[in-house]
Amino acid sequence: MVLRKISLLALSALSIFFTAILHPLFILAVLFFLILLFNWTDFFYREDPRYSQTDLSRLMDGEAGPIELDNSSDKAVIFVHGFPSTPKTYKYVAPIAADSGYDVFAPLLPGFGTNHDDFIKSNFSQWYAYLSDYYLEKRRKYKKLYIIGLSMGGALTLKLAEEFSGTEWAPDGISVNAAPVSLRFPRKGPGRGASLLFIRTLGWFVRHQGGKSDKWKKMEDGHNEWLGYQGQFPRQVYSLKMAVYKIRKDLSKISVPVIAFQAPDDSTVDFTNLSLIENGVSSKIKSFNRLDYTGYYNTSHALFLYESIREKLIRHILDFFEGLE
Numbered sequence: 001m002v003l004r005k006i007s008l009l010a011l012s013a014l015s016i017f018f019t020a021i022l023h024p025l026f027i028l029a030v031l032f033f034l035i036l037l038f039n040w041t042d043f044f045y046r047e048d049p050r051y052s053q054t055d056l057s058r059l060m061d062g063e064a065g066p067i068e069l070d071n072s073s074d075k076a077v078i079f080v081h082g083f084p085s086t087p088k089t090y091k092y093v094a095p096i097a098a099d100s101g102y103d104v105f106a107p108l109l110p111g112f113g114t115n116h117d118d119f120i121k122s123n124f125s126q127w128y129a130y131l132s133d134y135y136l137e138k139r140r141k142y143k144k145l146y147i148i149g150l151s152m153g154g155a156l157t158l159k160l161a162e163e164f165s166g167t168e169w170a171p172d173g174i175s176v177n178a179a180p181v182s183l184r185f186p187r188k189g190p191g192r193g194a195s196l197l198f199i200r201t202l203g204w205f206v207r208h209q210g211g212k213s214d215k216w217k218k219m220e221d222g223h224n225e226w227l228g229y230q231g232q233f234p235r236q237v238y239s240l241k242m243a244v245y246k247i248r249k250d251l252s253k254i255s256v257p258v259i260a261f262q263a264p265d266d267s268t269v270d271f272t273n274l275s276l277i278e279n280g281v282s283s284k285i286k287s288f289n290r291l292d293y294t295g296y297y298n299t300s301h302a303l304f305l306y307e308s309i310r311e312k313l314i315r316h317i318l319d320f321f322e323g324l325e
Contacts, residue, residue: 064113067106075144082151154179181248203234223298251280
């Protein structure tokens with residue numbers, strides 16, 4: 001009798017279970033969870049780090065190309081541009097670094113500065129592989145070598161510091177500005193709103209969306225001089241998202257001196273990233289700074305273009321580097 005009751009209860013439980021799992025709402029919930037998991041992980045995702053040198057005869061604009069200012073110095077600064085920008089970001093601050101006695105380099109990353117077709121074939125692994133090779137070439141030449149990165153350029157700079165800290169190839173100091181180590185629900189920028197949740201899936205169907213807009217040309221304080229691609233690039237955003245997640249996990253590997261700036265009103269990279277980096281690095285010498293920048297119609301993100309702060313900002317960074325020597 002007892003066994004019969006147990007059997008009936010077991011059959012009843014199995015019936016309820018199979019009824020539940022076959023319910024359309026349950027199936028939809030499971031599918032939704034699997035889709036989120038697919039979009040927020042790198043399962044079955046691999047990138048080819050092999051890159052091609054940019055054909056500078058195909059630049060989108062004459063100012064999109066690399067910047068090189070040679071003083072025959074024994075110290076140098078490498079400026080790293082962001083996503084989806086170009087070295088023009090450093091048009092005004094590179095000469096200040098050169099006048100301060102540095103050889104100056106601002107490379108153009110693979111896929112950037114030419115056309116959308118080139119960009120959608122690129123990924124973060126290629127951008128980093130190129131920058132790493134470029135950096136090591138300069139590291140072998142200069143007694144002192146520093147890196148300054150903005151936005152994704154800051155994330156790339158952090159990754160370089162993670163790889164080379166504690167080695168003979170370590171940079172002598174880095175500056176990361178408005179750099180992302182978390183790419184979640186940005187108010188604006190390369191991945192907007194809820195679309196970031198499904199960016200990997202979106203990339204299957206959309207290589208590039210959006211087009212030219214004159215909105216940025218109306219922005220103030222020098223932001224109208226920003227030069228780069230417009231629109232959305234789901235595959236490249238997903239590549240960046242996966243990369244910054246790994247960079248954040250490895251921040252403790254960084255032991256080189258670091259100085260960082262970000263504006264609280266940054267509408268591209270959330271301001272919380274500044275404290276995430278500060279609390280993550282192991283550097284004994286570090287300076288993390290809230291940049292009180294308001295009052296202009298722009299994103300508060302392209303810091304080295306802004307007329308009102310760019311000279312003060314670069315001199316503050318260079319003073320930090322000078323203090324390390």
